[in-house]
Amino acid sequence: MPAPRLSTRARIGAYVALTKPRIIELLLVTTVPTMIVAERGLPSFWLMACTVLGGTMAAGGAHAVNMFVDRDIDKVMKRTQHRPLVTGVITPRAALTFAIVLEVTAFAFLWATVNLLSALLAVAAFLIYVFVYTLWLKRRSSRNIVIGGAAGAVPTLIGWSAVTGTLDWAPVILFAIIVYWTPPHFWALAIRYRDEYAAAEVPMLPVVESLRRTSARILGYTLLLWALTVGFSPVAGMGHVYLGAAIVLGGVFTWYAVRLLRMPDPQLSVSGGGGAAEVAVQATAMRLFTWSITYISLLFGAMVVDQLLRSGW
Incomplete structure (x- = not known):
């Protein structure tokens, strides 16, 4: 046609x-x-x-x-x-x-x-x-998304x-930061659209695992992400502005991940029949998803402020 x-x-x-x-x-x-x-x-x-x-x-x-x-x-x-x-x-x-x-x-x-x-x-x-x-x-x-997200x-x-014109350890850690940020970011969205991924037969983690296991995986990646962002500071010679931002922003991200993990598993169904419990889980997941976007913007924004202040710009 x-x-x-x-x-x-x-x-x-x-x-x-x-x-x-x-x-x-x-x-x-x-x-x-x-x-x-x-x-x-x-x-x-x-x-x-x-x-x-x-x-x-x-x-x-x-x-x-x-x-x-x-x-x-x-x-x-x-x-x-x-x-x-x-x-x-x-x-x-x-x-x-x-x-x-x-x-x-x-x-x-x-x-x-x-x-x-x-x-x-x-x-x-x-x-x-x-x-x-x-x-x-x-x-x-x-x-x-873990591997392909690279x-x-x-x-x-x-x-x-x-x-x-070259690469070094600092950009490798930045690469790892985005690699470990991607799964919590995307899995939170996939919880919201779990029924659609299931209907399309795409095995996103929330489709093939329980909410608790998915949330635990999200928290694990979030903690690794937090460690990487803090570790980037000495490797790249960053200042206090960036380090403070990395600590605080990572803490907030972790708090959102813990909140999701503490949600009761409503046994999400493809038909969307989980009722109020499912709606609450999806809302919590979407708050984490929204924060993940804010998080990465503020983290990299802090890098800019840190370097411009230190360079006297």
Whole structure:
């Protein structure tokens, strides 16, 4: 079936939607602060702009391939039924072509304007997201987001290498911070949409494990995340502003995780028939999910403030 006729503006909007722009916001939240830490001040605006633009194109291409592969799942899940490939606004062939062109352009752009290492790291993120997460793990393992989530952590490596041309222990710890942040963040959302993932036969952790085991796993990753953020301070030579923020923000994150763990297990059902207990669990999970976004923004924001104050900017 041919795609419906749309205005140019609407068609551009549909292609933008293929890139999952809300997820790409994480790129800005992690890449620019990482560059500021690597520079010990403000890098050139040109370098920051090129790194963010190239990274945005690379991530957008990966997300478009993900939508191409998962269009059957997106038809089943209510929260994704509005996506362009489900509604027919864009054809699968057009989406895949767009994704490949965007990815090739991103690699060439990063190589030309930043450096080869950053371009190769962007390709690595694409390969992890598409082949490891989307094609291999997502439909087969409850650890899909644990391993596949590494793709979302690569922007920290890209940001560091863009400034220094190399990698070191500091960016590796930043990479690990995002890797360990991703499961609590995503599993909290998956608790809310457990019935939809179950209907789509996607084995997200809350689908195959009880609420208590899922919550315990969330708390475990949160504690490891807290330790990593505090450990980053001496490794990267951060100041008191960042260290204080890491301690306080990690404590709040842990408090939300403990609250979820203490919730009674309502034996969540695919039909959503858990009643008031299920609604309470989902509300608590969504508060944790919302905080996780605030948390990562404030943590990386604290890195910026810390470094700019110490550099006398």
